[in-house]
Amino acid sequence: xxxxxxxxxxxxxxxxxxxxxxxxxxxxxxxxxxxxxxxxxxxxxxxxxxxxxxxxxxxxxxxxxxxxxxxxxxxxxxxxxxxxxxxxxxxxxxxxxxxxxxxxxxxxxxxxxxxxxxxxxxxxxxxxxxxxxxxxxxxxxxxxxxxxxxxxxxxxxxxxxxxxxxxxxxxxxxxxxxxxxxxxxxxxxxxxxxxxxxxxxxxxxxxxxxxxxxxxxxxxxxxxxxxxxxxxxxxxxxxxxxxxxxxxxxxxxxxxxxxxxxxxxxxxxxxxxxxxxxxxxxxxxxxxxxxxxxxxxxxxxxxxxxxxxxxxxxxxxxxxxxxxxxxxxxxxxxxxxxxxxxxxxxxxxxxxxxxxxxxxxxxxxxxxxxxxxxxxxxxxxxxxxxxxxxxxxx
Amino acid sequence: xxxxxxxxxxxxxxxxxxxxxxxxxxxxxxxxxxxxxxxxxxxxxxxxxxxxxxxxxxxxxxxxxxxxxxxxxxxxxxxxxxxxxxxxxxxxxxxxxxxxxxxxxxxxxxxxxxxxxxxxxxxxxxxxxxxxxxxxxxxxxxxxxxxxxxxxxxxxxxxxxxxxxxxxxxxxxxxxxxxxxxxxxxxxxxxxxxxxxxxxxxxxxxxxxxxxxxxxxxxxxxxxxxxxxxxxxxxxxxxxxxxxxxxxxxxxxxxxxxxxxxxxxxxxxxxxxxxxxxxxxxxxxxxxxxxxxxxxxxxxxxxxxxxxxxxxxxxxxxxxxxxxxxxxxxxxxxxxxxxxxxxxxxxxxxxxxxxxxxxxxxxxxxxxxxxxxxxxxxxxxxxxxxxxxxxxxx
Numbered sequence: 001x002x003x004x005x006x007x008x009x010x011x012x013x014x015x016x017x018x019x020x021x022x023x024x025x026x027x028x029x030x031x032x033x034x035x036x037x038x039x040x041x042x043x044x045x046x047x048x049x050x051x052x053x054x055x056x057x058x059x060x061x062x063x064x065x066x067x068x069x070x071x072x073x074x075x076x077x078x079x080x081x082x083x084x085x086x087x088x089x090x091x092x093x094x095x096x097x098x099x100x101x102x103x104x105x106x107x108x109x110x111x112x113x114x115x116x117x118x119x120x121x122x123x124x125x126x127x128x129x130x131x132x133x134x135x136x137x138x139x140x141x142x143x144x145x146x147x148x149x150x151x152x153x154x155x156x157x158x159x160x161x162x163x164x165x166x167x168x169x170x171x172x173x174x175x176x177x178x179x180x181x182x183x184x185x186x187x188x189x190x191x192x193x194x195x196x197x198x199x200x201x202x203x204x205x206x207x208x209x210x211x212x213x214x215x216x217x218x219x220x221x222x223x224x225x226x227x228x229x230x231x232x233x234x235x236x237x238x239x240x241x242x243x244x245x246x247x248x249x250x251x252x253x254x255x256x257x258x259x260x261x262x263x264x265x266x267x268x269x270x271x272x273x274x275x276x277x278x279x280x281x282x283x284x285x286x287x288x289x290x291x292x293x294x295x296x297x298x299x300x301x302x303x304x305x306x307x308x309x310x311x312x313x314x315x316x317x318x319x320x321x322x323x324x325x326x327x328x329x330x331x332x333x334x335x336x337x338x339x340x341x342x343x344x345x346x347x348x349x350x351x352x353x354x355x356x357x358x359x360x361x362x363x364x365x366x367x368x369x370x371x372x373x374x375x376x377x378x379x380x381x382x383x384x385x386x387x388x389x390x391x392x393x394x
Numbered sequence: 395x396x397x398x399x400x401x402x403x404x405x406x407x408x409x410x411x412x413x414x415x416x417x418x419x420x421x422x423x424x425x426x427x428x429x430x431x432x433x434x435x436x437x438x439x440x441x442x443x444x445x446x447x448x449x450x451x452x453x454x455x456x457x458x459x460x461x462x463x464x465x466x467x468x469x470x471x472x473x474x475x476x477x478x479x480x481x482x483x484x485x486x487x488x489x490x491x492x493x494x495x496x497x498x499x500x501x502x503x504x505x506x507x508x509x510x511x512x513x514x515x516x517x518x519x520x521x522x523x524x525x526x527x528x529x530x531x532x533x534x535x536x537x538x539x540x541x542x543x544x545x546x547x548x549x550x551x552x553x554x555x556x557x558x559x560x561x562x563x564x565x566x567x568x569x570x571x572x573x574x575x576x577x578x579x580x581x582x583x584x585x586x587x588x589x590x591x592x593x594x595x596x597x598x599x600x601x602x603x604x605x606x607x608x609x610x611x612x613x614x615x616x617x618x619x620x621x622x623x624x625x626x627x628x629x630x631x632x633x634x635x636x637x638x639x640x641x642x643x644x645x646x647x648x649x650x651x652x653x654x655x656x657x658x659x660x661x662x663x664x665x666x667x668x669x670x671x672x673x674x675x676x677x678x679x680x681x682x683x684x685x686x687x688x689x690x691x692x693x694x695x696x697x698x699x700x701x702x703x704x705x706x707x708x709x710x711x712x713x714x715x716x717x718x719x720x721x722x723x724x725x726x727x728x729x730x731x732x733x734x735x736x737x738x739x740x741x742x743x744x745x746x747x748x749x750x751x752x753x754x755x756x757x758x759x760x761x762x763x764x765x766x767x768x769x770x771x772x773x774x775x776x777x778x779x780x781x782x783x784x785x786x787x788x
Contacts, residue, residue, distance in 0.1 A: 045713040045714045046717075046719055074706070077721070077734075112707070113706040113739050298783070302779075306784025312470065312505065318440075320439045324440075344473050345471070382784075386777045389692070389697065390699045
């Protein structure tokens with residue numbers, strides 16, 4: 001990962017508090033020197049981790065000054081103690097940062113069901129919040145769990161004559177499913193943005209990025225995406241329905257999409273990024289449904305791993321997705337090789353298998369019934385996924 | 395597999411027609427010497443194999459004399475040619491058996507998208523239909539694809555003073571999901587059964603057996619369960635709402651449940667059978683939903699493989715299933731060791747991990763909201779599943 005440009009007025013620090021293996025970064029603080037407008041999206045799982053329950057309440061204010069995050073422990077299924085630990089964490093950070101505890105958002109990722117080691121976490125939080133001399137990339141590294149590389153992305157655009165920077169960081173990489181994932185994403189921007197506008201920009205960006213990736217179909221207890229906009233760029237606050245609003249939304253969407261690609265590519269044990277495109281669906285819902293069905297099929301994912309242009313599994317997964325389709329109008333392409341036409345084999349399996357040797361495999365299926373389309377990212381399924389997840393805690 | 399008792403008046407034969415590797419049984423015929431009452435259930439996949447499309451039409455008559463089945467080729471996504479091949483297959487069998495083509499049901503299982511090798515299949519069908527000197531177990535062997543053992547089960551009950559036998563055979567073992575699977579099941583009985591009664595008995599049996607197993611969440615293009623009742627036992631035809639009807643339905647349910655267990659146990663690459671029980675759900679639909687969500691979770695399945703009592707993944711999967719739950723009332727048991735109580739860890743992970751060394755792992759979760767329950771069978775997810783499916787065609 002190349003170094004990511006940070007927006008003005010944000011400061012970062014990551015430290016090692018021995019929550020993961022000693023020596024690995026596992027506690028981080030993101031701090032805005034100015035008040036921010038804030039928005040967030042959380043997991044739809046009915047079992048929500050303590051920091052998610054806390055975050056849902058806090059984000060209602062539409063403002064925040066800091067995010068404190070730890071990896072190595074999810075603080076999920078931890079009951080009243082878990083909530084008390086979130087409170088203590090926010091309190092410790094707030095004191096060190098000179099802000100109110102209600103202005104500190106807390107996030108956690110890692111193993112479910114164990115209480116946080118507060119004796120190690122709190123000193124880490126204080127150390128990070130007191131130093132703030134790190135980088136956005138440090139934070140990206142600190143939130144990694146089974147991720148093999150840190151994930152950050154950035155865009156710079158001119159808004160109202162001012163240079164505005166939008167930078168994001170995220171973690172994967174297991175329990176990745178639509179409607180968020182074991183996924184944390186933090187986006188910071190120095191743009192001045194009107195509150196409802198910021199919330200819309202985040203929701204829209206998440207819809208086409210984090211909500212359109214899947215590694216294993218599991219949705220976690222901790223999924224969180226937060227955006228903080230502090231206005232340090234000096235632009236006039238972006239209002240909905242303006243050209244600036246469009247530019248801003250596009251840039252946020254690009255940042256989250258780039259992070260999504262990184263998450264899918266870094267799916268546990270993956271050797272390939274898979275992009276599933278569904279075309280000519282009855283409507284967008286059907287297109288997403290068919291794409292998710294294909295992207296979640298272990299048979300499709302193992303076939304990609306095995307360089308097997310097994311289009312029967314692709315058509316089969318579309319068939320059980322519930323999406324409307326006309327079998328004798330279906331076309332399937334693998335990395336642009338047309339292997340199915342009019343619902344029948346074209347005989348180009350060997351050519352398609354050859355094309356699958358690339359690092360990225362695009363599967364495009366035309367359902368032959370309408371005009372809607374959707375795109376979903378996933379990765380192949382390998383022995384290493386099994387190994388990682390069979391041995392995660394042992 | 396011990397030899398299975400066949401009901402009276404049925405004859406069987408399996409032959410090798412070199413559709414799979416030469417020398418392996420791959421074409422079989424089941425024939426009833428008497429007219430039968432017949433019922434069937436087919437895949438819900440919108441992409442239906444040619445024999446399924448044909449079978450849906452034929453079964454409307456409520457009668458059949460024979461079933462012809464091949465493995466090695468699914469005759470799915472084969473267009474008009476596939477339908478013509480089904481017709482020719484039924485025709486060839488009908489001629490050899492001296493019945494009408496409309497009385498011959500056809501089933502196929504294997505690779506999707508390749509035309510049937512009719513030059514090899516038809517001689518095989520004729521040879522099998524002309525001999526009929528085999529056993530039900532031979533047929534069970536002939537329909538195996540990646541199955542590691544043949545699957546057959548039988549029950550004998552007294553109905554109206556007559557001994558009645560119900561015997562079934564089935565195949566798994568990949569693409570196994572609720573609402574049928576890459577699964578064929580044929581049940582034959584010498585009971586005399588009224589037509590609507592037989593159809594109800596099959597639907598009820600399938601609901602609690604084949605529709606409650608999952609290996610990989612994939613539903614195939616070919617799933618079929620057929621029951622033929624020929625009345626050779628000499629009992630008065632079983633009527634709905636009678637004690638005999640109840641006994642009959644129970645016996646059919648036991649046969650399909652036993653076959654389901656075999657299918658789950660023989661899931662591709664599996665080392666363990668997993669039974670997921672959901673208790674205290676709001677209603678049966680929620681119970682099934684939560685059980686399926688847990689049973690389909692790759693993270694739960696790999697944890698079982700790794701002997702890791704990772705209850706966080708179990709609770710998490712229940713949480714995203716959509717089923718209502720009360721987090722602080724949740725209990726989780728693994729092979730009767732209580733690892734979660736009131737939503738919190740009991741600290742018995744090591745004891746539970748030890749208990750997981752058994753060949754069968756029972757996961758029971760109490761959602762704490764109602765009185766409904768459901769039970770789903772699955773298996774663990776191992777490196778071997780990946781290997782089998784990455785290399786299936788190569």
